[in-house]
Amino acid sequence: MTGTCVYDVIIAGAGPAGMTAAVYTARANMSTLLVENSQPGGQMTKTEAIENYPGYRHILGPDLSREMLEHSVKFGTEVLNGNVEEIKDDFPYKTVLVDGYPYQAKSVIIGTGAKHRSLNIPGEKELSGFGVSYCAVCDGAFFEDLEVVVVGGGDAAVEEAVFLTRFASKVTVIHRRDELRAQRILQNRAFAHEKIEFIWNHTVEEILGDGMVSGVRIKHTITGEESDYPCVGVFIYIGMDPLTSCVNRLGITNENGYVLVDENMKTSIDGIFSAGDVNEKMLRQIVTATGDGSIAAMSAQHYVDYLEEKLQTEQEVKEHDNASY
Amino acid sequence: MIEVNKKNFTEEVLQADKPVIVDFWGPSCQPCLTLMPEVEQLSHTYHEQVKLVKLNSAENRKLCIQYRVMGLPAFLLFKDGEVVKRISGDSLTKDDIEALINESLGVSHY
Numbered sequence: 001m002t003g004t005c006v007y008d009v010i011i012a013g014a015g016p017a018g019m020t021a022a023v024y025t026a027r028a029n030m031s032t033l034l035v036e037n038s039q040p041g042g043q044m045t046k047t048e049a050i051e052n053y054p055g056y057r058h059i060l061g062p063d064l065s066r067e068m069l070e071h072s073v074k075f076g077t078e079v080l081n082g083n084v085e086e087i088k089d090d091f092p093y094k095t096v097l098v099d100g101y102p103y104q105a106k107s108v109i110i111g112t113g114a115k116h117r118s119l120n121i122p123g124e125k126e127l128s129g130f131g132v133s134y135c136a137v138c139d140g141a142f143f144e145d146l147e148v149v150v151v152g153g154g155d156a157a158v159e160e161a162v163f164l165t166r167f168a169s170k171v172t173v174i175h176r177r178d179e180l181r182a183q184r185i186l187q188n189r190a191f192a193h194e195k196i197e198f199i200w201n202h203t204v205e206e207i208l209g210d211g212m213v214s215g216v217r218i219k220h221t222i223t224g225e226e227s228d229y230p231c232v233g234v235f236i237y238i239g240m241d242p243l244t245s246c247v248n249r250l251g252i253t254n255e256n257g258y259v260l261v262d263e264n265m266k267t268s269i270d271g272i273f274s275a276g277d278v279n280e281k282m283l284r285q286i287v288t289a290t291g292d293g294s295i296a297a298m299s300a301q302h303y304v305d306y307l308e309e310k311l312q313t314e315q316e317v318k319e320h321d322n323a324s325y
Numbered sequence: 326m327i328e329v330n331k332k333n334f335t336e337e338v339l340q341a342d343k344p345v346i347v348d349f350w351g352p353s354c355q356p357c358l359t360l361m362p363e364v365e366q367l368s369h370t371y372h373e374q375v376k377l378v379k380l381n382s383a384e385n386r387k388l389c390i391q392y393r394v395m396g397l398p399a400f401l402l403f404k405d406g407e408v409v410k411r412i413s414g415d416s417l418t419k420d421d422i423e424a425l426i427n428e429s430l431g432v433s434h435y
Contacts (some may be wrong), residue, residue: 038418039359044416046355062355115416129396129413138354138415141383144394205432233395 007033009300010096010105012084012246015042016286017276018111019068019295021300025109026075028301033105034072035098037083041065042113043277044286048137048163053286061137064286084112084246089269091305092311097246106307107300110247110259110267110274111293114240114284119151123207124236131213132234136160139233143168148233149216150174151204157237158182158190164235165195172231174199176221200227209232242278254280271303326368327378330385339406341376344429346422348379349389349399349413356415357398363419367426374387402429 009025011018012013014036023042026032039045047061056064073079081097087093093104116134118124124132136150140163150161153175159182164171173190180187190196199218206217208228215230242257252267254260258280265273275292277284329337329347338345342355350357361379363417368377382389382397392401392408399413402425412421 005392038416039356041355045359048353062358129399129411130393133396135354135356135397138351138356138397141351141353142389153388212395237389 003051005104006093007105008304009107009109009297010094010103011109011111012087012096013042013111013113013243013276013278014040014069014079015111015113015276015289016044016068017113017278017289017293017296018042018109019072021109021111021275021297022072022077022293023068023075024294024297025300026072026077027081028297029076030304032072033078033080033103034077035080035082035096036082037081039065040069040079046135046137047159050286069158087250087272089233089250089272092307094271106304107271107273109265109291109293109300110244110272110278111276111296112243112246112278114242116236117239117241119204119236119238121204121206123209123213127207127209127213127234130211131209131232132207132236134236134275136163136235137177139235140164140167143233145169146232147172147230148235149204149231150235150237151216152237152239153177153180153182154181154237154239155186158186160235160237161196161286162186162189162193164233165193168195168233170197171195172197172199172229174202174204174216174218174229176201176203201211204234238283240277244278247272256280260320263295264299265292266299271300271307273299273303298303326365327376329378329380331388334380334388337376337378338403343374343376343405344402345376345378346425346429347401347403348377349382349392349394349397349401350379351382351397353383354397354415356417360398360417360422364422367390367419371426375426377426380430400425404429 008030010033023036044061050059086097088095094108097101139214147170149172151174161171161173165247201217201221204216205219208215215228219226259274259278261274273296275296276289396413401408402410
């Protein structure tokens, strides 16, 4: 099936990577379809203040999400709400299955991002929404004058622990190591805060509570000693898992599930590019996602030019052959 | 969509003559705000069968505590004044809410 309905590029995921890619491809007059199954902005929509995106000393995640989306739409990006189920390496055009419906494109950019990781321990699922949360900005206010714990030691854990002090009477960060992984500036804020305490070298084994969270069962990583720690809220920030179910069959991910790309955001498959948190990379930030997105867009543009030229040449050769009979 | 609060909750939710789905939202819950237009749309589409109302959690803490809502967004399905099903979490989509509506219709047939 060829003809009118082939996009120059389909972008899977409207986070900062995908939306930036769309700004670039649409602005370069490529027909661009941006597919998102949830809210444009990705993880940005779940954070409150962003302080390290250049040009904005302080901007709300939802506001930056909206700005980026409007920016890409301004240049002609078509936005589709749907779930990208599979990306297929067909020739000459890629097929992208969205809610069972096949869309075709000359190139594809994967920008599906990552999703918060679960602890996968007893009580976590059962008490989700009853004290277990993955979104401090959404749920923090329910814990006014109450005691909560934050599980994790990275940027998100420490940043949200500080945020939660606005509401909670005490915030305890439980971390499995004896030091934080978070950026120094965040660590300093947390260490200086009188409401924040730390429990080092402990893992959370179970979330306790009958209908509501009443505490966590923790275990010392060295001695193995277990104890119960009371709290009414548990905020889990132990990292992310890449969202790659739509590319599982392509064999472009590493053992941790992240997509492998070169410095031009090319995967091992011609015409399929990948950008942002879904990629194996050193730093997962909005600013690196947007950088990836622009590079992926440029690579996609080069590929589409190459593909069109190739198809044109093949067509001419065919016509020439036919003519010489 | 009707905005419910402690004053009209009994009348609009508990004493309603059809299934009611209460959308617990909050002003700083971005997933809630983003879902809202779609929920509004669903409330129009299904207005004959199901009543969809919204409740601002920031202004109605007691109702949240009463119904053990501690995570947003949360959608509680009420039937004859009782909670019969609830869904919550920041990854809820329009499809999840539509599934809850369909479930409420199934429930109402018994």
